[in-house]
Amino acid sequence: MKVPLLDLKAQYKTIKEDIDKALISVAESQGCILGPEVEKLESDLAKYTDCKYAIGVSSGTDALLVALMAIGIKPGDEVIIPTYSFFATAGVVSRLNAKPVFVDSDPISFNIDPTKLKAHINKNTKAIIPVHLYGQCADMDPIMEIANEHGIMVIEDAAQAIGSQYKDGRKAGSIGHIGCFSFYPSKNLGCFGDGGLVTTNDESLAGMLRIMRVHGGKPKYYHKVIGGNFRLDAIQAAVLNVKFPHLDSWTAKRQENAELYTKFFKENGLAETEGKLEFDDKNKVLLPEPVYKKDNLKYYHIYNQYVIRVQNRDELRKNLTENEIGTEIYYPVPFHLQECFADLGYKKGDFPVSEWCAADSIALPIYPELTNEQIEFTVKTISNFLNK
Numbered sequence: 120m121k122v123p124l125l126d127l128k129a130q131y132k133t134i135k136e137d138i139d140k141a142l143i144s145v146a147e148s149q150g151c152i153l154g155p156e157v158e159k160l161e162s163d164l165a166k167y168t169d170c171k172y173a174i175g176v177s178s179g180t181d182a183l184l185v186a187l188m189a190i191g192i193k194p195g196d197e198v199i200i201p202t203y204s205f206f207a208t209a210g211v212v213s214r215l216n217a218k219p220v221f222v223d224s225d226p227i228s229f230n231i232d233p234t235k236l237k238a239h240i241n242k243n244t245k246a247i248i249p250v251h252l253y254g255q256c257a258d259m260d261p262i263m264e265i266a267n268e269h270g271i272m273v274i275e276d277a278a279q280a281i282g283s284q285y286k287d288g289r290k291a292g293s294i295g296h297i298g299c300f301s302f303y304p305s306k307n308l309g310c311f312g313d314g315g316l317v318t319t320n321d322e323s324l325a326g327m328l329r330i331m332r333v334h335g336g337k338p339k340y341y342h343k344v345i346g347g348n349f350r351l352d353a354i355q356a357a358v359l360n361v362k363f364p365h366l367d368s369w370t371a372k373r374q375e376n377a378e379l380y381t382k383f384f385k386e387n388g389l390a391e392t393e394g395k396l397e398f399d400d401k402n403k404v405l406l407p408e409p410v411y412k413k414d415n416l417k418y419y420h421i422y423n424q425y426v427i428r429v430q431n432r433d434e435l436r437k438n439l440t441e442n443e444i445g446t447e448i449y450y451p452v453p454f455h456l457q458e459c460f461a462d463l464g465y466k467k468g469d470f471p472v473s474e475w476c477a478a479d480s481i482a483l484p485i486y487p488e489l490t491n492e493q494i495e496f497t498v499k500t501i502s503n504f505l506n507k
């Protein structure tokens with residue numbers, strides 16, 4: 120049985136008619152940049168993320184970049200980020216000649232550990248970018264408290280977390296000063312190429328983000344500030360407008376799939392005791408424990424990724440590949456050990472939790488169209504490998 124990591128063709132099949140119609144309609148209108156499709160998306164997603172303003176941009180990376188530009192990050196400024204995330208979180212900081220300052224992760228949520236923030240704040244610290252990794256919110260209360268105390272801006276990297284709720288029900292992207300989203304095809308809401316979104320509740324920041332999106336010109340061809348081409352294509356917005364009404368049901372399926380994994384792992388005697396993280400047992404897996412799961416919280420975790428931890432991760436991955444089960448390592452090298460950041464002076468051992476996550480985590484297929492049989496087969500295959 121083949122189990123791909125992600126099957127976007129399966130999703131397309133379920134909405135083909137509407138997508139095709141939307142694509143043709145953009146072709147016929149030839150309104151290819153921004154325009155009514157982008158405005159509809161912005162208005163729907165502002166509501167969905169509980170934000171006053173939403174601004175479509177060219178990618179999730181550009182969402183982060185334009186956010187940092189809008190808050191005026193300059194060369195020499197310091198921006199605190201988790202050392203364990205997708206590269207874009209760090210890359211955008213360095214591209215503005217600012218300095219990324221890394222912080223270790225929390226061992227349960229994989230997200231930035233807020234108890235380790237304070238030690239990294241100094242007079243050059245201008246922003247914090249918490250990442251809501253895999254679809255679960257970082258612990259925002261202590262982060263906002265520290266940020267407010269020091270007058271630091273908070274930019275949420277919500278690229279993997281559209282719709283995800285913090286423990287008090289607030290939505291990802293509505294808690295900090297600016298929220299950044301990605302519509303890369305593998306995200307829960309993905310387009311047919313690159314696309315992104317920034318959100319904010321601050322009117323003047325929204326204005327600045329809109330200006331920055333079009334090279335900083337307002338009115339057109341008159342520039343008080345320097346922005347970039349961060350525009351979203353109409354064709355991507357049209358795809359997203361067709362997909363958006365399905366987002367909640369797709370998320371529900373991802374959550375069901377996660378629960379099925381837990382059930383099968385437990386039935387096979389493989390699941391490590393809940394919350395217990397130190398494990399010597401080579402035959403067990405550590406399941407991703409949703410941190411904020413409560414009865415009244417629908418989107419405690421939106422499972423953009425389902426990441427387990429296991430010893431012998433690389434061997435297991437090889438075995439799964441041989442059995443035609445798709446997996447991925449998010450992410451094999453934390454930022455502080457990346458070659459391009461060598462001049463920042465970090466070394467192995469500086470952030471042990473992140474290094475541990477990088478060494479033993481593996482993402483299993485979790486996409487909505489996955490069948491129960493595929494999940495059961497995946498767990499069985501893991502079980503056979505671990506018990507051999």
Ligand SMILES: *Cc1c(COP(=O)(O)O)cnc(C)c1O
Nearest residue numbers: 178179180205207278279301303
């Ligand atoms: C996907 C992603 C991004 C970048 O989004 P793109 O649309 O691919 O540019 C940034 N941060 C995180 C955590 C991501 O997962």
